[in-house]
Amino acid sequence: MDLTYPPQYEAFRRRVRAWLRKNLPSRPRGLAKLAFDDPRRIERAKQWQRKLYEAGYVAMSWPKEYGGQGADVLTQAIVDEELVRAQAPPLIGQMGIQMVGPTLIQFGTEEQKRRFLPRILTAEEIWCQGYSEPNAGSDLASLQTRAELVGDEFIVNGQKIWTSNAQFADWMFCLVRTDPHAPKHHGISYLLIDMKSPGISVRPLIQMTGERGFNEVWFENVRVPRSHLVGELHQGWQVANATLLHERNMLGAATTTQQLFAALVRLAKLCTRQGRSAVEDPVVRQRLAALAMRVEAMRYHAYRQLTDTILGRPRGIAASVNKLVSTELNHDITVCALNLLGSYATQTSESKFAVDGGRWIREFMFTLGMIIGGGTSEIQKNIIGERGLGLPREPRALPE
Ligand SMILES: Cc1cc2nc3c(=O)[nH]c(=O)nc-3n(C[C@H](O)[C@H](O)[C@H](O)COP(=O)(O)OP(=O)(O)OC[C@H]3O[C@@H](n4cnc5c(N)ncnc54)[C@H](O)[C@@H]3O)c2cc1C
Structure with missing residues (x-):
């Protein structure tokens, strides 16, 4: 090797x-x-x-x-x-660069690619993801936001929730139900919606970090040109899944974890234990070493995927493995940081007692959210079990 x-x-x-x-x-x-x-x-x-x-x-x-x-x-x-x-x-512009951009390269029309891709790169246009709804999270295909095709326009009505960055996004890539009579995975379409369209209202939600990280978004008779449909009408589930794969790779980037771990090591050097730098404490060193091994394993897993891409080998369930392993590891890194900080861990950025700008308590809460966003750990385990290991599929609820 x-x-x-x-x-x-x-x-x-x-x-x-x-x-x-x-x-x-x-x-x-x-x-x-x-x-x-x-x-x-x-x-x-x-x-x-x-x-x-x-x-x-x-x-x-x-x-x-x-x-x-x-x-x-x-x-x-x-x-x-x-x-x-x-x-x-x-x-x-990460959601544009890493999620909708690659999806448009794969499924978009020539007109869509020329219109949207360059402005994603320059950050002229910021994107948000309109997938989840109050009754459609893990079971995303249950989504109910309705889009009716009238002439050359879709008329969109419904509600999305947990929409990160919607309050300042220019565009949303959005899943809508275009055929309410088809089986649930078959009546969905993938639309690009201008967030300045009349009929859209956005209400920020406060996360436990105290930040307005995500939002509720309502659509009331919002008009979307047919030319903003990505892929075929009613066939959006396939397009949606392509974006989800990109999202899982984005959330599961080994580099993000490496960056967070490097910050933890800096913190350990800054903190003291019995008058000495905490990195000299054997217990702290063991904790750091245990995390370092997981970070390194992720790095080599990323190299293996790089090789697969270069050789044109299928990536299989790698995106779910990345998402599961890295989001859980990121959170464990923050837990280690809070342990190092002891009672200082509670001090947020406003406090004069905050260490490292109060960064770690915020990271602790944020990384917990990342275990949920983009598909929870349980859902990734289901995918890995069923599609990777060939385990029996989980029982599906019977149709009503
Ligand atoms: C920080 C953050 C940012 C987000 N940003 C966005 C965004 O920009 N756009 C967007 O569309 N959505 C976004 N989401 C929403 C996210 O995709 C959903 O929260 C997630 O898919 C889970 O859905 P849910 O919240 O409805 O939970 P539920 O689906 O109700 O799940 C509740 C619990 O049940 C478990 N569960 C559910 N089904 C199964 C099963 N079949 N087997 C085992 N366990 C199961 C779950 O793992 C979870 O623990 C964001 C979420 C977070 C936390």
């Missing part, structure tokens, strides 16, 4: 590293105090994505005609690794 990159890739890595050294945004003190959806924070995040894009480092593997560079996966992997190493801020 050879895990080294060929020399030309290492030369590219040096260029990326040098660029990041020069261009990484500073973190002004006031920024941490701004609300999650404060327009100043959003503007700053958009500027960072735009800068990274202009340097040529966003979605490099996308086709050139839609703003990408047609680069190979190794090139993108190097950029991802260097962003982690530099502790770069995450991209605000």
Whole structure:
């Protein structure tokens, strides 16, 4: 097994590293105090994505005609690794870049690709995901938001919930029921909806982190042009699943976990135990080592998937494994951080006693949410069991 990159890739890595050294945004003190959806924070995040894009480092593997560079996966992997190493801020347009963008490349019309893909890359347009409804989460195919095709337009009525970023998103990729008489997986379509359309109302929900991270979204006679249908009418379930695979890979990125673990090690060096740095404490070292082994296992699992992609081998249930393993590991990393902090763990960013900017209590709550978002751990285990290990399918509820 050879895990080294060929020399030309290492030369590219040096260029990326040098660029990041020069261009990484500073973190002004006031920024941490701004609300999650404060327009100043959003503007700053958009500027960072735009800068990274202009340097040529966003979605490099996308086709050139839609703003990408047609680069190979190794090139993108190097950029991802260097962003982690530099502790770069995450991209605000992640749902566009990693979820709807790849879906449009696979299923979109030429017109849709040319219209939407370049503006995803530049962060000119931010996307949100309209899948979940009050009675359709794990059982997503039960969704009831209705879209009726009248002439050349869909008329959409219904409600979505837990819609992350909807309060500042420009567009939503949305699942709607277009045939209420068909079996539930067959009457669904995938629409692209302009969030400024008349008839849409958005109400932020407060997460346990205290942030307005997600929302309820209502549709009242919202008009959507037929040209914004992705894939075939009533065949949206297949398109929806393609996006879900991308979402699971995004949430299960080994690089995110590496970044979080690196922050934990820095914290351990900062904290003290009986007058010495906590990293010198044998119990702390054992905890860190146990986590480090899981982080490394994920890294090698990611390399294996990279090899599969290069060789054109099917990825199987890898996305569910990534999502399950990494979101649970991310949460365990934060639990270790809270243990290190002891009673300081409760201090949030507003407190003068907060260590590391009060980051860890927020990460603890946020990573718990990530175990649920994108399909819960139980659902990933069902997928791995049924589609990966060939275990018997779970009993389905009988139709009423
Ligand atoms: C932070 C966060 C962000 C989110 N962002 C978005 C977003 O942007 N867009 C969007 O559309 N949705 C979003 N969601 C919603 C998310 O996809 C759903 O919460 C998730 O799919 C679970 O659905 P539910 O909340 O309805 O729970 P339920 O489906 O009601 O599940 C409740 C419990 O039952 C378990 N369960 C359910 N079915 C089974 C089964 N068959 N076998 C075993 N256990 C089962 C679940 O694992 C869970 O523990 C977000 C959620 C979170 C937490």
